[in-house]
Amino acid sequence: MQLISESIINQHFSVCNIEQLDTPTKQRLHSLGIHDGSNLTVIRFFPMHGPVIIEVDHQQIGVRYKVFRILVGGQL
Amino acid sequence: MTTVALMGNPNTGKTTIFNQITDSYAYVGNWTGVTVEKKMGNIKHSKVVVTDLPGIYSLNPITKDESVAINYLLTNDADVILNVTNAGQLKRNLLLSIELLEYGTPVIIALNMIDDLKRSGIYYDIPTLSKRLGCHIETTNARNKDGISQLRDKLLSMPTDQLREKPALKLEYPFMVQQAIRQASEQLVNHFDMSPSYARWLTIQYINKNKVIRKYAVHNKLTPLLEQKEYYDAQNFEDKIFKTRLAFIDSTLSAAQENLTDTKNVEMTSKIDSIITNPILGLPVFIAIFYLMFKISFDWIGTPLSDQLNSLLSGPISTYADHFLASIGAMPFLRSLIVDGVIAGVGGVLTFIPQIFALFACISLLEDSGYMARAALVTDRIMQTIGLNGKSFIPLIIGFGCNVTGIMAARTIEQPKERLITTLISPFMSCSARLPIYSLFVAAFFPRNQALIVLSIYFLGIAVALCMAKFYQIIFHVEDSTVFIVELPKYHIPRLDIIWRGTWDKSKGFVKKAGTVIFAGTVLIWLLSNFGPSGFVTNIDQSFSALLGKMMLPIFSPIGIQSWETISALFTGILAKEVISSSMMVLFHTTSQTALIATFGSMFTPVSAYALLVFILLYVPCFATIGTIKSETGSTKWVVYSVLSSLLIAYTLSFIIFQIGSLLF
Amino acid sequence: MTLFINLLIAAIIVGLAGYEIFKITQKSKQGKCAGCDYKCEAKLMVDKARKQRN
Numbered sequence: 001m002q003l004i005s006e007s008i009i010n011q012h013f014s015v016c017n018i019e020q021l022d023t024p025t026k027q028r029l030h031s032l033g034i035h036d037g038s039n040l041t042v043i044r045f046f047p048m049h050g051p052v053i054i055e056v057d058h059q060q061i062g063v064r065y066k067v068f069r070i071l072v073g074g075q076l
Numbered sequence: 077m078t079t080v081a082l083m084g085n086p087n088t089g090k091t092t093i094f095n096q097i098t099d100s101y102a103y104v105g106n107w108t109g110v111t112v113e114k115k116m117g118n119i120k121h122s123k124v125v126v127t128d129l130p131g132i133y134s135l136n137p138i139t140k141d142e143s144v145a146i147n148y149l150l151t152n153d154a155d156v157i158l159n160v161t162n163a164g165q166l167k168r169n170l171l172l173s174i175e176l177l178e179y180g181t182p183v184i185i186a187l188n189m190i191d192d193l194k195r196s197g198i199y200y201d202i203p204t205l206s207k208r209l210g211c212h213i214e215t216t217n218a219r220n221k222d223g224i225s226q227l228r229d230k231l232l233s234m235p236t237d238q239l240r241e242k243p244a245l246k247l248e249y250p251f252m253v254q255q256a257i258r259q260a261s262e263q264l265v266n267h268f269d270m271s272p273s274y275a276r277w278l279t280i281q282y283i284n285k286n287k288v289i290r291k292y293a294v295h296n297k298l299t300p301l302l303e304q305k306e307y308y309d310a311q312n313f314e315d316k317i318f319k320t321r322l323a324f325i326d327s328t329l330s331a332a333q334e335n336l337t338d339t340k341n342v343e344m345t346s347k348i349d350s351i352i353t354n355p356i357l358g359l360p361v362f363i364a365i366f367y368l369m370f371k372i373s374f375d376w377i378g379t380p381l382s383d384q385l386n387s388l389l390s391g392p393i394s395t396y397a398d399h400f401l402a403s404i405g406a407m408p409f410l411r412s413l414i415v416d417g418v419i420a421g422v423g424g425v426l427t428f429i430p431q432i433f434a435l436f437a438c439i440s441l442l443e444d445s446g447y448m449a450r451a452a453l454v455t456d457r458i459m460q461t462i463g464l465n466g467k468s469f470i471p472l473i474i475g476f477g478c479n480v481t482g483i484m485a486a487r488t489i490e491q492p493k494e495r496l497i498t499t500l501i502s503p504f505m506s507c508s509a510r511l512p513i514y515s516l517f518v519a520a521f522f523p524r525n526q527a528l529i530v531l532s533i534y535f536l537g538i539a540v541a542l543c544m545a546k547f548y549q550i551i552f553h554v555e556d557s558t559v560f561i562v563e564l565p566k567y568h569i570p571r572l573d574i575i576w577r578g579t580w581d582k583s584k585g586f587v588k589k590a591g592t593v594i595f596a597g598t599v600l601i602w603l604l605s606n607f608g609p610s611g612f613v614t615n616i617d618q619s620f621s622a623l624l625g626k627m628m629l630p631i632f633s634p635i636g637i638q639s640w641e642t643i644s645a646l647f648t649g650i651l652a653k654e655v656i657s658s659s660m661m662v663l664f665h666t667t668s669q670t671a672l673i674a675t676f677g678s679m680f681t682p683v684s685a686y687a688l689l690v691f692i693l694l695y696v697p698c699f700a701t702i703g704t705i706k707s708e709t710g711s712t713k714w715v716v717y718s719v720l721s722s723l724l725i726a727y728t729l730s731f732i733i734f735q736i737g738s739l740l741f
Numbered sequence: 742m743t744l745f746i747n748l749l750i751a752a753i754i755v756g757l758a759g760y761e762i763f764k765i766t767q768k769s770k771q772g773k774c775a776g777c778d779y780k781c782e783a784k785l786m787v788d789k790a791r792k793q794r795n
Contacts, residue, residue, distance in 0.1 A: 022559070024138050024559045025559050025561065027134070027136065027138060028133060028138060028559065028561050029561065030134075030171075030318055031133030031134045031168065031171060031172070032133065032168050032561070032563070033165075033167045033168030033171065033322075035318070035319075035322060044349075044353060044355065045355060046355050046358070046453075046454075046456075046457055047355050047356070047457070048457055049457075050355075050456060050457030050460070051453055051456045051457065051466065051560065051562075053353065053453070053564065057165065057167055057168070058164065058165070058196060059164075059165050059168075059563065060563070060564040061561055061562060061563050061564060062449075062452075062453040062456070062466075062560070062561070062562045062564060063560065063561055064456075064460070064560045067560075067561075
């Protein structure tokens, strides 16, 4: 996993599949202004599928790896 | 009397603004969820009351602390809402602003942290923003007190009666939504006697699946809304509303945006973060920070100062007090009560003030800088294995100050079961009240490794808490929750006044306790050790506390406690943990730490001392914590459970440590 | 006389301590910290709101 993550750090993705998330997570992401089509930059991964730091609209947030996988969908 | 409600996203500086415009002050930190209850204060020299509410992302609450805000809107009638926003994150901050503007109460928006925005090379044309949003806007930078006096003047000069007349913000929602809102709100106005803007707001919130409003509608039998529930949800109106709001914000911001030419964007935050949130170094850095904290509190600053205070107390103060009392004709028992009881006990605990201040200063520094959110992130992977959220870590760290506040902070956790687990494990966090007794014992038995031993106790507390969490997770069948979204705020350069305030805020409880609970506990133990079944006793061995202690001795000897005095002290510790140290001073008839340390030498070995510290760390939550567990969980069952389980765990662990330790050393 | 004053002062101290213990148990029942006044006035308001809802 480390190998894949190294290569996508600082890469940009377009957020998708927010609908697939559970309601509270979806609601919170929406409140943070993150929606399908938002630009997402990967800042950092934590080992063993730990949280991922992403940047959206100049704001850094940490999300669980599982959520991150869904948000970037097929682009990974 | 005008009332102003402070609302806004978490970590936008609401509490900082609150502190600066009001007489009173509240506790500030650079992470989400500092304010878990509302606080009230008066604007200086006026009758305007300001209420500080917990930060919310939207009016639809996910956590318990967030529901305080929406309940406030439903039950109270604020004259003005002061919406504090983070200017650098205006896009998402305005999502909440729209909800507030639709509510109809006059809103003032404060664009806080305006300096961060300018630094990023963007600025907004305030009149354009103000016109589009239909409300007054002030720019502030609360940390440097910029714009605060203008904001205060504005609040004071608000002609609230006239502002009421101003219509609430009305967005152009898609036709179907618009029609649904109109129909429902017309009926609400006609049949439920609501004002048009309130009815409209209520309808929008209802359509938006706001949990509190949906309950409110059921409770108040608002049939126009209840009947349409399926239709609203099936049509996915919630999403349409969100999209309309987003589009409105985008157009508003792009209309108002100005680009500044000069952008020296020095990214302090990302530089620091390359170490602090480094995937590999993250955890070691976290531990190192704590080690450094204890090093400062014990080895470098705390203990040396504390020793000075102690020699002053045990020497001149006690002797002088004793002579003085003798000279005015006080009888021996009164002299004993005052000198051996109150001065030795209360004074003895007060000599630990330097350690406690130093530790709290360190914690305040961490909070103000913005490290806490990172700590939650770094520890999330471990917490996830246990089935908790990295966010649970924050209440636990607050628990280092006082378990009561730690449990209160658990309100920021979304899942009810996780919140219950966090509440149950919070008492295992080593609160500052336990610090004096650690300090006493590490000075006696581990003078060279004070910081290390205390660090190990703290981490043992964390470890026990986490193990118990894992256990509860299995028992309660908690599913792995995915709601873990933490904002990483930009680092602040710590400000001395804020750190001082934070330190004082946390420490004043300790000072205050000296006059109340510690005093009470000390007098109680003095009574118990000077009276026996036969009345006043001169030989302490015939006193109640000796009888009680000796009776329990067989139970405690397997964990290495050989003296009845310690057992009696442990009992008084339930009042408050500081009382353990004051009781020991009273029971061992000494005002001086040095003398007490010498006495310990004959009663404990380093191993049994460590076992005792572990027992003290875990054994029973103090009265205040017990009460808080009761009020937060709402059941006596959990309180009884919490007390019994912690006793069992404490006994087992210290038994193991003492028995195995005795074999090894 | 001296004995009386001595006893009186001792009684005051003990009484004060007893009162404090009473206060602590009362406060704890409501879930407040014995030392820090963790936003008592605000808590009163919350309690009021809670009662209104019930």
